Amino acid sequence: MGKGANKSGGLGRIRRGIPHLPHLVALHKKRLSAPMVRGTLTSMPVRFFAHRGLSAQAPENTMASFRAARAAGYEWIETDISITADGELVLFHDDTLDRTTNGSGPLATRTLAELTQLDAGSWFAPEFTGEPIPRLRDLLDFAQEAGMGLNLELKVNPRGLSGNANTVAAAKVLAEIAPYDSSHLLISSFDHDLLRYVHRLAPHLQLGALVEGPWWQSNWRELLESLGGAALHPSNTGLDGAAIAHVREEGFEVNVWTVNDQRRMQELIFWGASGIFSDTALVPYYPHQPIALER
Template sequence: MKLTKVMGHRGAALLAPENTLASIRAAAATGVKWVEIDVHPIAQGGLIIFHDHTLERCTNGFGNTLEANLETMLSLDAGSWFGAEHDGEKVPTLEQAIDCIQALGLGLNLEIKYEDADVERVVPPILAVLSERWQDNDKLMISSFNYEALQICYREDKQRHLGYLVEDVPSDWLLKLAAIEAFSLNCYYAVLTKQQARAVKSAGYKLLCYTANEAHLVERHWDWGMDTIITDDPNQFMHLES
C-alpha cells in the first residue's frame, strides 16, 4: 500500500464540518489523496460517520451517540455549528461515506470509534460493509485505539492494512504491532520522541502522526522518519506532495 505524506483528518475538519460528506469533498479539493474518518456504531446496528460519544458538539441533537437510532441521526443538522453555508449538512452513513470517497478517488483511513466491552458485536458489521462496498484494499486502512477491534479485524481478514492508534507510544508497541501484522503505528505528534520514531521505522512499520495543523510543528518529525501527517487542514502541507 502506498501512502502519501498528507492525510485529511475527519475529512478536512478545519475546512468544513468534520466527518461529513462536505468535509470529505473539502479535503479532496485541496488535492489530498487520503482522508481519515470515524465510524461510530449506533442503536439497532446503524453505522455512522461521527466522532463524539455525545451529539451536542457537532449536531443540533442531544444525548448519547450509541443510543441514537438511524432515523434520528439522519434527521439532524450536522453543519450549521460550523457555519451558515453548511446549514442542513447531514451525518453520513458508512455506506454514503464510502461511496463519496471512492467517487473522489481517495484512499480511506477508517477509524473504528468504539470503547465498550462488546466489540465482538460491533466490528464484523463494519467489515461486512467494507467487503461489500470498498473496492481497492491498497487504498484502505483500518485504525483504532481499541486494540481488540484490530485483533478482530486481523482474525477476520489478514490482508487488511491495520493502524494501531495511540497517544503516547506504549512500552509494548512492538509486540502489539507484530501480533496483528500491523501496517502502521498512528500516534500523537506532540508527545512522540525521536527515539520512538526511529524504533518504529527500524522495525519496519509506517509511522503516521496526528493532528498537526501547522507545518512548523512537525518539521523535525519528517527527519525522524514520519511517513504521513494527519491534519485538519491539508492546505498547510500540500507543498510536501509536489
C-alpha cells in the same frame, strides 16, 4: 482520535538547505544502536490523511469536509465510525451528539432515521446548515469515485452499553467494506484487542494502532507484530525523532496525529514519519518546500 498539540520540542531553527542535525544525531546514538533514519521531503513517500475530512474548513465528518479534503489535494481521508441503535454505521467522532449537532445525548441510543433529522453543520458555520451525519456507505462510494483512500477509525463503545457492541460494529464494518478495494482502506483504533479481532477476520487489511502517552515504554513491537505488521499511529504531542526512527528501523510505518503546523509537519517527515493526519490544508507544502533542521 484526539487533537494533539503541535509542539516542536526544542527544535532550534528551521531553514532551507543542506541537512545539519548534530544534536539529533547525538540523541539517536545515545538512545538507539542502529543508525538514524534519514530522508528528505522530496524522497520519502508520505501519506497525508485529512483528519475527519478537512475539518478546519468544514464541519468534521461530513460530506462537506470530505469534499473539501479532495479539493485541497488529499488522497486519504480519516474518519470515525459509530453504530446507531438500529445497527447502522455512521461517521461521527463523539459519544454524544451535543458538540457537533443540534441534538443531545448518546448517539448509540438513536436510530438512523432519528439521526438523519439532525443538523451536523450549523455549529461550524451558517453556510453548512442542514449538513447531515453521513453513513459509512456514503463515504465509501465517494472515495471510490474520487480514487481516495480511507482510514476508518473504530470508536470504542461508551460505557453502559452492551459489552460486545464493539465487535458487532467491527464485523458490520468488515461486511460493508468487503466490496471495496482493500488496498485503499486502513482500519485503526485505540482498542487493540478490537484490532486483533479484525485481523483474525480479515488478515489482508491494513491496520493502524492508535497510541498516546509514553507508548515507547510499552511493548509496541509485540503489539504491531500481533496485528500483522500494523502501522503505529502516535500522538504528535511529545513525539521526537528518536522515537520515530526506532519504529521505522523495525520496519513499521509511523502515521502521526494531529499536525496542523507546517514546520512541525516538515520536521516529522524529515525524521521519517510515513504519514501525517491534519485538519488543515498542509498538502500544498509537501514536497515543494524541502527543509533542513539546524540547531
